[in-house]
């Protein structure tokens with residue numbers, strides 16, 4: 001395992017690319033959007049510079065890490081990879097078409113992993129002719145900081161593929177934990193109903209944003225409140241995950257709350273769009289709770 005490709009350079013893709021590059025893998029970061037690639041490059045450079053300032057890494061590490069990443073909008077640049085990690089929008093049709101492309105163009109021994117938060121790895125594997133080499137590699141946000149990799153075995157994943165991904169995750173100084181392939185796996189099956197409930201409480205006027213988050217931080221010891229976490233994940237991503245769980249597990253409790261749907265329709269997606277439950281415009285950052293919810 002030396003050459004890694006990451007498809008999708010959004011919130012997760014750029015963190016995954018940075019992490020592999022820091023541990024001296026050659027990384028190709030591919031996206032169809034050049035704007036997204038430019039933002040990814042800025043983000044990665046800023047994160048690495050912050051690490052140098054905190055003396056977590058040296059100036060030389062920064063230079064090597066930057067050198068290890070190729071930013072590309074040409075799909076041919078991902079072909080010669082030992083591992084391709086798909087991290088595009090949480091939409092099964094988009095993911096299926098990418099899996100088909102990777103499967104038809106990459107060598108037979110290439111492992112294909114998805115960073116999906118909820119979509120069936122078994123269904124993605126069935127698109128390919130290498131079902132045993134398809135696996136879920138679910139990194140947490142922000143990738144360079146969070147220790148966990150939730151490793152999802154589809155019903156076809158071979159023991160060899162799982163072992164390879166477990167060992168690789170350890171090389172990134174992460175802790176991999178395996179789960180079986182159910183909608184939302186473990187992390188989101190437990191997290192998303194909490195976020196949905198927090199949004200419903202807000203909608204019903206039980207408390208304002210600050211107090212809902214404050215109660216969960218102070219009372220439950222969570223490092224971040226559920227509404228702030230939803231903004232960090234992306235409200236569109238939260239909605240998509242809940243929809244996959246609602247479809248797959250067929251229980252009302254997973255249905256995305258009306259307010260969440262409304263915010264996504266209004267383009268308020270959290271940190272990445274500049275506004276969600278909090279305002280992230282430059283001057284105010286996350287301090288200011290949007291007037292509508294106070």
Ligand SMILES: NC(=O)c1ccc[n+]([C@@H]2O[C@H](COP(=O)([O-])OP(=O)(O)OC[C@H]3O[C@@H](n4cnc5c(N)ncnc54)[C@H](O)[C@@H]3O)[C@@H](O)[C@H]2O)c1
Pocket residue numbers: 007008009010011012013030031032033036087088089090091094098115116117118138139140141232233234237272
């Ligand atoms: N945001 C989180 O906290 C989080 C955490 C864990 C897992 N995930 C999962 O990671 C994946 C990516 O989420 P994200 O938050 O980074 O999304 P994002 O919206 O920030 O980025 C998605 C990227 O995919 C690109 N893209 C879309 N279609 C493409 C295609 N056909 N080919 C190449 N690139 C394409 C977009 O241009 C964009 O840059 C999703 O499956 C999501 O469920 C997200």
